[in-house]
Amino acid sequence: MRDILIAGALALAACSPAAEEAENLAPSCDARAASAWAVSDAQYSVEAASAGPDCARAVATFVVRDASGAPIYAEAYLAQHVMVLADVSDTAAMETALRTWTDPANSTTMATTSALPDWPARANGPENGEFPFYADESVDRDTYLGLRQADVPLLCFVQGMESLACLALRNGQLEKVGVQTFPG
Template sequence: MRVFLIAGLAALAVAACTPAEEEHGALSEGCDARGVAIWNTPADPNASIEAITTGPDCARAVATLIIRNGSGEPIYSETHIPSQVMTLAQASTPAAMQTALQEWVDPASNTTMPTSSALPEWPANADSPQNGEFPFYPAEGASRESYNQVRDANVPLFCYVQGMESLNCLALRDGALESVGLQSFPG
């Protein structure tokens, strides 16, 4: 009796985990995709940037961005909903998502601000860095002094699209990544 009870409970658990699409005969192909690029910087020539999506389909997937140092250790990760990231939002198939992820992680697309010295200047007595029609918002808790220290260090910078109208900029300093802030762009 105990064996039948355990088997019955296991069957109920499997049935409870079965997606509605399978119950109606429409199997989803999923949205498992991956993009990887080498981030060759003087500070760490073998660092890598990787993005992975997973989900029952691309409309309901999640995307994880992972940056690893040259030893393969993760030094940064962030999870996003692809429909809320401009470069991923239109990818509706695993093949399209694979292409979008590869473009998303490509450091060669980061030509606007490849190093922290390219960050906009934060003048004395200003509330934030000044960058004309493309506002730059420093990371939470950043002071003008700490921002300018990162800017003066001229360290590698990776800025990636993190929403529909902005980039998140990360500075590689002393083997760690730190968020410098968000660069907005007209949408």
């Protein structure tokens, strides 16, 4: 009888709101990855992390840090809205996907701002044919052309289902230049 009472008490404790709440708070898609981004003599860290009750409902962060560890860029995304993170089903697969996401070698389409498409006079934005590039709303034509002329390092990464976000490194800081789309 005593064993039955103990088993019953344990079963009730497991069903208590506190136990259920603690179980719901523990993320089951907690993953991390980092890659190095070497630019001239400087070393940067490109990091990503995910957290959520499962990978389908995870939030992923993308962070770039300078050599001292200070963040110079950070953004959060719904993992299900980022091509390389969508459809990931478990933590081990998420770690692999985050490693792919943070690796600058996976974004070799444009290494510097001089490779950005031209923005002709009187055009509404840069022209790039089948792979349009949309300048960030904070970047006007003069700023954009100045970035192309400066030929500074460019870090592009998948930021959606069919697009790359491109960041220019100037004076130790990253600034978003715009988004390049690609056929999905």
